[in-house]
Amino acid sequence: MSRKEILNVENVSIDFDKIRKVHFIGIGGISMSSLAEILLSMGISVSGSDTNCSELTKHLEAMGATINYVQEASNITDDIDLTVYTAAIDVNDPELRASIDKNIPTIPRATLVGLIMKRYKHAIGVSGTHGKTSTTSMISHILLAADTDPTIMVGGILNSIGGNLRIGLSDTMITEACEYTNSFLSFSPTVAVILNVAEDHMDFFKDLDDIRLSFKKYADLVPETGTVVIGSDIDNYSYFTEGLNCNVITFGSSESGAMVTAHNISYDTYANGSFDLVKDGQLLTHIDLKVTGLHNIHNALAAAATAIALNLPVAAIKAGLESFVGTVRRFEKKGELNGFTIIDDYAHHPDEIKTTLLTAKNYPHAKLWCVFQPHTYTRTKAFFNEFIETLSLADAVVFADIYAAREINTIGISSKDLCDEMIKQGKEAYYFPTFDEIEKFLLKNCKKDDLLITMGAGNVVNIGDNLLRN
Numbered sequence: 224m225s226r227k228e229i230l231n232v233e234n235v236s237i238d239f240d241k242i243r244k245v246h247f248i249g250i251g252g253i254s255m256s257s258l259a260e261i262l263l264s265m266g267i268s269v270s271g272s273d274t275n276c277s278e279l280t281k282h283l284e285a286m287g288a289t290i291n292y293v294q295e296a297s298n299i300t301d302d303i304d305l306t307v308y309t310a311a312i313d314v315n316d317p318e319l320r321a322s323i324d325k326n327i328p329t330i331p332r333a334t335l336v337g338l339i340m341k342r343y344k345h346a347i348g349v350s351g352t353h354g355k356t357s358t359t360s361m362i363s364h365i366l367l368a369a370d371t372d373p374t375i376m377v378g379g380i381l382n383s384i385g386g387n388l389r390i391g392l393s394d395t396m397i398t399e400a401c402e403y404t405n406s407f408l409s410f411s412p413t414v415a416v417i418l419n420v421a422e423d424h425m426d427f428f429k430d431l432d433d434i435r436l437s438f439k440k441y442a443d444l445v446p447e448t449g450t451v452v453i454g455s456d457i458d459n460y461s462y463f464t465e466g467l468n469c470n471v472i473t474f475g476s477s478e479s480g481a482m483v484t485a486h487n488i489s490y491d492t493y494a495n496g497s498f499d500l501v502k503d504g505q506l507l508t509h510i511d512l513k514v515t516g517l518h519n520i521h522n523a524l525a526a527a528a529t530a531i532a533l534n535l536p537v538a539a540i541k542a543g544l545e546s547f548v549g550t551v552r553r554f555e556k557k558g559e560l561n562g563f564t565i566i567d568d569y570a571h572h573p574d575e576i577k578t579t580l581l582t583a584k585n586y587p588h589a590k591l592w593c594v595f596q597p598h599t600y601t602r603t604k605a606f607f608n609e610f611i612e613t614l615s616l617a618d619a620v621v622f623a624d625i626y627a628a629r630e631i632n633t634i635g636i637s638s639k640d641l642c643d644e645m646i647k648q649g650k651e652a653y654y655f656p657t658f659d660e661i662e663k664f665l666l667k668n669c670k671k672d673d674l675l676i677t678m679g680a681g682n683v684v685n686i687g688d689n690l691l692r693n
Contacts, residue, residue, distance in 0.1 A: 237305065237328065237330075237338050239265065239267070239338075239342070241304070242267055242304045242305055243267065243268060243302070243304055244267065244268040244269070244270065244302050244303050244304050244305075245259075245262055245267055245268070245269055245270075245303070245304065245305045245306070245307060246269075246270045246271060246272075246298070246299065246303045246305070246306045246307070246318070246322070246327075247259050247269065247270070247271035247272075247306075247307050247308075248271070248272055248294065248306065248307070248308040248309065248312050248316060248318045248319060249271075249272070249273060249308065249309040249311060249312055250269075250271025250272060250273050250280065250283065250288070250290060251271075251273035251274075251275055251276075251277050251279055251280045252279075252309055252311075253279070253378065253387055254309075254332060254336075254376070254378070255271075255307070255309055255332055256279040256280070256282070256283060256388075257376050257387060257388040258307065258332065258335055258336065258339070259271060259283055259288060260282075260283065260286065260388055260390065261339060261374070261388075261390060263283070263286050263287060263288060264390050268287075269283070269287070269288040269289070270288065270289040270290070270291075270298070270300075270303065271283070271288060271289070271290050271291075272290065272291045272292070272293070272294045272295075272298050272318060273290065273292060273294075274292065274294065275292070276292055294316065294317060294318055295317050295318070296317040296318060296320065296321035298318055298321075299318055299321035299322050299325060299327070301325070303322070303325075303327055304327070304328070305327065305328050305329075305330070306318070306319070306322035306327050306328070306329045306330070307329075307330055307331070307332060307335050308329065308330075308331060308332070309331070309332050310331060310332070310403075310404055310406070311629055331406070331409070332406070333404075333406035333407070333408075333409040333410065334409045336376075336398060336409065336410055337409040337410045337411045338411075339396070340396060340398070340410055340411040340412065341411045342396075343374070343394050343395060343396040343413075344394035344395070344413070345394060345395040345396070345413055345414065345533060346396050346397075346398075346410075346411055346412050346413045346414070347362065347395075347396065347397040347398070347412065347413070347414040347416065347529060347533075348397075348398055348399075348400035348407060348410050348412035348414070348415050348416065348441075349362065349397065349398070349399050349400055349416040349418070349525075349529075350399075350400040350401070350402060350407055350415065350416060350417050350418065350438065350441055351416070351417055351418025351419045351420070351454075352402075352418075352419050352420060352421040352422075352423050352434075352572065352574070353418065353419055353421070353518075353572065353574055353575050353578070354418045354419065354518065354521070354522045354525075355378060355399040355400070355401070355418065356377060356378045356379040356399065356550055356553065356569075357514070357519060357522045357549070357550060357553050358416065358418060358522040358525050358526055359375075359377045359378070359397060359398070359399050360377055360379070360381045360547060360549075360550050361522055361523055361525075361526035361543065361544060361547050362397055362416075362525075362526045362529050362530070362543075363375045363377065363381065363383075363384070363389075363397055364383065364526075364543035364544065364546050364547045365526055365527075365529075365530045365535060365539055365540055365542075365543030365544065366395060366397065366530075366535075366543070367383070367543065368538075368539040368540075368542040368543035368546065369530075369535045369536060369539035369543070371391075371393055371395050371535075372391040372392050372393040372395070373389070373391045373393060373395040373396060373397055374389065374390050374391045374393075374395070374396040374397070375388065375389040375391070375396075375397055375398075376388055376396075376397070376398040376399070377397075377398075377399060377550070378399045378401075379550040379551055379552060379553065379569070380550060380551035380552075381550050381551075382548075382550075382551070383546070383547075395533075398410075400412065400415070400416075400441065402424070402434065402437050402438065402441070403424045403427060404424075404427055405437055405440075407437075407441050408437070408440055408441060408444070410441075410444065411444065412441075412444055412445055412449065413445065413446060413448070413449040413450075414445070414449055414450050414451075414452060414529060414532055414533065415441060415442055415444065415445045415449070415450075415451050415452070416452045416453075416525055416529055417438055417441070417442065417451065417452070417453040417454065417457070417463060418454055418521075418522070418525055419454055419456075419457055419574075420434060420435055420438050420457050420458075420463075421434075421572070421574055422434065422605075422606075423572055423602070424602075425601060425602070425605040426599070426601040426602075426630070435462065435463075438463055439462060439463050442463045442464065442467060443467070445467070445469045446469060447468045447469050448469070449469045449470070450469055450470040450471065450472060450532040451463070451464060451467060451469060451470070451471050451472075452471075452472050452473075452474065452525060452528045452529050452532055453471065453472075453473055453474075454473070454474060454475045454481075454521070454525065455473040455474065455475040455476070455479040455480060455481040455482075456475040456476055456479045456481075460473070460479075470532065472528045472531060472532050473528075474521075474524040474525050474527070474528040475521070475524065481524075482502060482503055482528070483500070483501070483502050483524050483527055483528040483531065484501050484502075484524065485498035485499065485500065485501070485510075485520050485523075485524055486498060486499040486501050486506075487499045488517075488520060490585060492587065493515065493586060493587070494515040494516055494582055494585035494586050495511075495512050495513055495514060495515055496512045496514075496515070496516065496517065496519060496520045496523075497509070497510065497511045497512065498510055498520055498523075500524075500527055500537075500540070500541075502531065507527075507537050507540070508537050508538075508540065508541045509541075510523060510527075510540075510541060510544050510545060511545055512544060512545070512547070513545065513546075513547065513548045513549070514547060514548065514549045514553075514554070515554050515582045515585075515586065516554070516578060516579075516581070516582035516585075517578075517581075517582075518578045518582070523544050526540075526543070526544060527540050527544070530543075552567055552568065552569040552684060553568060553569055554566060554568050554579060554582060555567045555568070557677075557687045557688065557691060558687075558691045560669075560690055560691055560693070561666075561669070561670075561671065562670070562671030562672060562673075563669045563670065563671060563672065563673040563674065563675055564588070564673075564674050564675065565675050565676075565677070565687040565690060565691065566583070566586075566674065566675070566676045566677075566687075567676070567677045567678075567683075567684045567687050568676055568677070568678050569678075569679075569680055570678050570679070571597070571598040571602070571678075571679050571680040571681075572602070572606070573606050573609035573610055573612070573613045574613075576595075576610070576613040576614060576616075576678065577613040577616065579676065579678065580593065580613065580614075580616035580617055580676075581616065583617075583674060583676060584616070586674060587672075587674075588672060588673060588674030589670065589671070589672040589673050589674075590618045590619065590669075590670070590673045590674070591616075591617045591618045591619075591673075591674050591676070592617065592618065592619050592620075592621065592665070592668075592669060592673060592674065592675045592676065593614060593617035593619070593620045593621070593675075593676050593678055594620075594621045594622075594623060594661060594665070594675070594676070594677045594678065594683060594686055595610075595614060595620055595621070595622055595623070595641075595678050595679060595683075596622075596623040596624070596625070596626050596638075596677075596678070596679030596681045596682075596683035597610070597622075597625045597626065597638055597641065597679065598625070598626050598628060598679055598680040598681055599625070599626070599627065599628050599629070599630050600625055600627065600630050600631075600632045600633075600634045600636055601630060601634065603625055603634075603636050603638075603641070604634050604636050607636075607640075607641070607644075610641055611641065611644050611645055611648065614641075614645065614650075615645070615648070615650055617676075618651065619651040619652070619653070620642075620645060620650070620651070620652045620653070621652075621653045621654075621655070621661055621664065621665070622638040622639070622641055622642045622652065622653065622654040622655075623638060623655070623658065623661060623679070623683055623686075624637070624638050624656055625637065625638055626679060626680065626681025626682065626683070628680075628681070638654055639654045641654075642654035658685060658686050658689065661686055662686055662689055662690055665686075665690060666690065666693065675687070
């Protein structure tokens, strides 16, 4: 079975009023489990399969979902009206094949997100190479402060909603919109936020022009009654807005001519930003953030511009932004050990690494240590030199093995290659093949007042957690 054969089945019209049961292949993922919970809240029966039992799957089972922990064709019963699968599912998956053999409409996760978005008057999709989770969370805080009772789907854990999902009863929904495999082109945003556009996911996109074209198509999805909220500091940002019939609100620096800008920026002792929020030259309010760095001021401007597009009160913008204390794995302080501070961050792209380490420079510390776990072999190869350059902002770097995610190492690249190159350039760098060796090294070498950042999109967070259990 080919991907093309599956795509032929994806072009289906779904009437949720006639859907009685939906099956999820890979139901345990953070996004798939959220979609399953939304459907359960709509009174639709849900079944699913996953290779692992987790807190997410247990939660769904408690809500009434039927979950099998072996993926096999017999899981596809005749009463299923719709099958949803993730991009990670192989085209020859037995449940996928069985669904198509039974002529059950079969769609990818992103298509279901788009269908659900169509049910909301205000459907906000937050896109960008970086900052999606933090910005989605900031907008969510503003929506909650404005008492809009939103449905929220965020790609990380937001403590203020007790997880990554909140199901509201209003006509407002917000979700992250990822460009990988062009999945966000299946969405139905009435407000499309574009934070930034940079090279990433080069295992799918041909080049930066290909990525920019994808984001342009995303902006084109917005109806005439909707709004595109876009960063004016994006290179030639007008490329994305040319020919649009909808409203456009820009945010960013005053130099770029943005409509929504930050004036009189300052930082406290721990690099938390403060600024005057200005729209079209008029002061709206003053914002004191409780999250670090210039990048979060940029994210806050995007959130404020989105709130303005929704005609939300300025008081809610201020209250929402000032109540936001961050999400899990975004410059998250884990604790202190032997006098040094441990912070964890999800950064895995050179631009994100640079942002995080520059933020750390403004955080109190003696020596800045970075434990970096590269994410995927293709990204490591594509940005090899950029990783070396940006990681050099730390005083010392400790490399963990590459987190493979969806890939097999057919490239012949390793974390040791990065380490060797940094040493060659006169930088302090170390490589250890196991977390246990890394933890022992850090316990011996991190001193009082040092700052340790565990960094990456894989399981490198476990290192800090393990250290703090000592």
